[in-house]
Amino acid sequence: MSEQAVLEVRGLTRRFGLRTAVRDVAFELWPGEVLGIVGESGSGKTTLLNCIGGRLPADHGSVMYRTAAGYSVDMLALPEAERRKLLRTEWGFVHQNPRDGLRLDVSAGGNVGERLMALGHRHYGRLRQAAVDWLEHVEIETARVDDPPRAFSGGMQQRLQIARNLVTHPRVVLMDEPTGGLDVSVQARLLDLLRRLVREIGVSAVIVTHDLGVARLLADRLLVMKGGEVVEGGLTDRLLDDPHHPYTQLLVSSALSV
Amino acid sequence: MNHTSALAGEEGYNFAFLDEQTKRMIRRAILKAVAIPGHQIPFGSREMPLSYGWGTGGIQLTAAVIGRDDTLKVIDQGADDTTNAVSIRGFFRRMTGVRTTERTDEATVVQTRHRIPETPLSEGQIIVYQVPIPEPLRWLEPRESETRKMHGLAEYGAMHVKLYEDIVRYGRIETAYDYPVLVNGRYLMRPSPIPKFDNPKMDRMPALQLFGAGREKRIYAVPPYTEVKSLDFEDHPFEVERWEQSCALCGSNDSFLDEIVTDDQGGHAFVCSDTDYCTRRRAAGHEGEGMPEGYLQPSEAAEVLHHPPSALRAPSPSGGRDSDLPPEGEGGAQRRKGDASSGTAFRAGLRP
Secondary structure: OOOOOOEEEEEEEEEEOOEEEEEEEEEEEOOOOEEEEEOOOOOOHHHHHHHHOOOOOOOEEEEEEEOOOOOEEEOOOOOHHHHHHHHHHOEEEEOOOHHHHOOOOOOHHHHHHHHHHHOOOOOHHHHHHHHHHHHHHOOOOHHHHHOOHHHOOHHHHHHHHHHHHHOOOOOEEEEEOOOOOOOHHHHHHHHHHHHHHHHHHOOEEEEEOOOHHHHHHHOOEEEEEEOOEEEEEEEHHHHHHOOOOHHHHHHHHHOOOO | OOOOHHHOOOOOOEOOEOOHHHHHHHHHHHHHHHHOOOOOEEOOOOOOOOOOOOOHHHHHHHHHHOOOOOEEEEEEOOEOOOHHHHHHHHHHHHHHOOEEOOOOOOOOEEEEEOOOOOOOOOOOOEEEEEOOOOOOOOOOOOOHHHHHHHHHOOOOHHHHHHHHHHHHHHOOOOOOEOOOEEEOOOEEEOOOOOEHHHHHHHOOOOOEEEEEEOOOOEEEEEOOOOOEEEOOEOOEOOOOOOOOOOOOOOOOOOOOEEEEEOOOOOOEEEEEOOHHHHHHHHHOOOOOOOOOOOOOOHHHHHHHHHOOHHHHHOOOOOOOOHHHOOOOOOHHHHHHHHHHHHOOHHHHHHOO
16 A cells, blocks of 8 residues: 555553553554454553543553644654644544533534634634534434533434534544443444444544444454453454454454344 | 831731732732733732632732822722722721722722723723632633643633533623633633623723732733733624613713612613712713602712711602611611711612
8 A cells, every 4th residue: 555554553551550551552544444442341442542542641652643734743742732733633532421522511513613613713603504514414403503412312422422523524533432331223323324424534543342243343454452462453354254362262252143 | 118117007017918028929920920911820819808709819919019109999890889899998098098099090009890990091000800710711621730731722712612602592692791801812811700891991901900819819910002802703793782771870871881770669770880980970060861750869868878867767768768768776877887988978878
C-alpha cells in the first residue's frame, strides 16, 4: 500500500504502581480502517485506548499521528494546547457510558454543536441546522433537537454521542465498548449505523470491545489482548476462523452462538 | 508609607482597617491583575467585619487602594442608600476618615454591587466591583483544575453552549446579568452580577476597573481603555435591555430602570436605579410623570422621617390606610434610626 498509516503506536507502556496494565503495545491504523481490540476485562484494552486518546499519560512509547495537514506528530509529546486542539477537531472519543461523553443538561443540539462552537462557529442558525442534519444521520428524530439527552433512551444517547464526535469530521475515532450496556436489538441498529458512518465518512476507528460478534461485524482487523500485551493480531475473519494463540482459541470457543 | 497611629479614623485600627502587610499583598495581586486583563489572581483574602456575600472582596480592594485624599462613593444596585452601600460607606468613614460622596463625578473610588453608575467614569477614577463567583466557566465545568486549563489554553467554545441553550429555551439570549465578556481578546471574564445593560460601559472605560471576590479569594482587573466584548452569536447579536417607560421621577429614558411596587392593588412605577443620576437630573429641572397618586413623594418622605413618631400619621404615606403602619415605638423608632445612619430618607420610604 502506498498510503501511509494515519496512526502509528510504538512501544506503548503504562504502569499502575507495580502492575503493568499495558506492555509494549505497537500497531498501525490505516486510513479508513476499523481496528478492533478484543480481550477479557482487565486485559488493558481501555487503558490502551485512554493512553492513545491522551486521557491517561503513558509511561513509555509514542503515538505518531499523521494530521490532516500531512505532517506527523507524536501525540504524547505534543504541547497540551496543540494536543487538545487536535483531539477536539481531528479526533473523536466515544465513551462506553454516554453520560461521560455528553452534557446531560444541555439540549441535543447544544451537544452536537459544542465542538463547532469550540472551533469558532458563531452562527446560531447554522449550528442548529448542523445539529439537525447530524441527528438525521444517526437516526434520531429531528424534532428532539432541543430535548436534553437525559430524556433520551440509552441507545439514543449513544447515537447522540457519536453524532457529537463526528460533527467535525474527525479522522480518527476511538470507541470504548460503544455497544456495551445496550440490548441486542438496539446494539444491532447501532452497529449498522456505525458501519454505514465509517464507510460514508471514511474515518479510521479503533474499537475496544469484549464482544466478538461486534468485532466480527465492525472491524477489518483485530488485536487480541491478554494481561496487557497483544498476543495475536490479524484480519478479523482469519483470526476468528483460525485462531493461533491458545488464548485466542479459548476466547473464540467461549463465544456463544445462537 | 506609614499610616499607623493618629492618622487612622478609628483608634486602635490601622488606616482603612487592614494592616499594611495585607494591603501590600492585595496591591501585588492588583498589579498582576492589571498586567493580565481579565485573568483571575488568587490572593489571601482576609476575614472582614462583614459576612461573605456582602462585599468582602470589594471592601478589601477598596481598603488596599484608598488613600487619605480619596473621595469614596459606595452603591448597591445603583443606589447610595441601600443597606449594603450605607454600611460599607460608614465603615470606611470610620476607618479612614476620608470624604464620602454620592456624586459619581466627585468620587475617586467607587465601590459597587450590581451596577455601573450612569454618569460615565473618567480617567483617574477606580471602580471596585463586589464579585460573588469569579469563574465564568463554573456553570460548564465544576473542576477548578479544568477551568484553569481552559483559561490557559483559551478554550472558550463551551461558553457559547450556555448562550446556545438560552436561545433554544427562550428564543433569544436570556442571560440578563453577569453576562460573560472577553477581555482584551484573551480572557473570559464574569463582570460580576451587573445587568447586561452595563456591559457596554466596561468597553474601553477610561477608569480602572477592579474586581474582588472575598470568599473565592480572587482578584481581577480591566485596565483603562481595554476592550471588553460581550459574547454573542452572529444571528443573535448582543443587545441591552430597553424599557417602554421612562423614569417616573426624572423622566430619563436612557438609564436602567427599576420597577417599584407602589401599593397592593397592582400599582407600580419605573424609576432610575442610579439614585445619584436621578437626583441630579431632577435638580437640573427634568421631571417625569410622577409616582402614582397617594404614593410618598421624595419631599414628603423626608418630612415624614424627620418628624417624631406621632407625626408619622399625619401625611399618611400609604394612601390613607393608617392602620398599615407599624405600631409606634417599634416601626417609628426604626425608621428614624435608619434615617439617622443613611442620611437620605427618600429611598427608604420608596422601598419599604
